[in-house]
Amino acid sequence: MREKKSILELTTTTCEDYRRRRKRSLILLCDNVRSLHNVGSFFRTCDAFLVEEIVLCGITGTPPHGEISKTALGAERSVAWRYAEDALSEAERLRGAGYELLVLEQAHDSISLGDFRVRPDGRYVLVVGNEVDGVSQGIVDIADSVLEIRQHGIKHSLNVSVSAGIALWSLSEQLSADADI
Template sequence: MRKLKNSELDRLSVNDFKSVKKTSLIIILDNIRSLNNIGSVFRTSDAFLIEKIYLCGITATPPNKDIHKTALGSTDTVAWEYIENTIDLIEKLKTENIKICSVEQAENATMLNDFEVEPNTKYALVFGNEVKGVTQNVVNNSDVVIEIPQFGTKHSLNISVSCGVVVWDLFSKLKSNNL
């Protein structure tokens, strides 16, 4: 095996990225305090053609040098919008028939490996604060809560890692089902 050069990766240009068909996934970052986590989510969103990121509450917005440090330019490709109140956003997205999925540990949560994507459905994935997680009010207003199975002693993942795991899983399921 030979490691590929950057010139061999067939990357999209910024203009091509903006016009290519996106994955039926939206990300909502609710009160994320770490600028590096925000930048990492942008980079993951670029990699998997996420339709849009909503930045809510105390979540910082681009342009910001600390977000840029981990986003590596993906704040220029991935569509984003700041909405102060997450519940207002969720109510708006529900009127557009978007299924709200909080990623959290909760009673009756659906384990990620058991979550099945539905045809013709767009999903909004809510990721919460690094310490407090997704607020109970947001959980209450979600259509489903998805939990990442964990087997060690900590039972928590960094928000950017959680985002990568969940987005990859749903992206794979959507693509394998041609959705």
């Protein structure tokens, strides 16, 4: 019979130890995400995949907030984050600092997430957008790549925190192949 891991076996590190660990060269930029539940989910996902930092922009909620903590389960304390008022300005700044700008959005020239390959020495910013309007057009316009999660059902989109989780997992799996993480 298979035995599930206990909660003690799953608790592998302290918050302080986690903060000292080397992170992947991957940042999540949130462009005007309105749901605090989604923000909490971003923190938990970024904690799981050793994402360098989360940048919360515009109307996106920030810790400390009970609704974020309820979903993040403490990851809002382990994952580095900061607030930037304007997502486009922050995207331009990060791009100028040598990060490749990856926008998760449905566009006519998007690349299937499954077909996208990272460079081993690459530094990446994944941009996710508002639950209704998506990523701001100005950011789409300056993106190095627009990535799309191909879907086959009658709905045209996934929840932004689900999409971010899929994309962060895909990117982090590729980045970890060449990193000692």
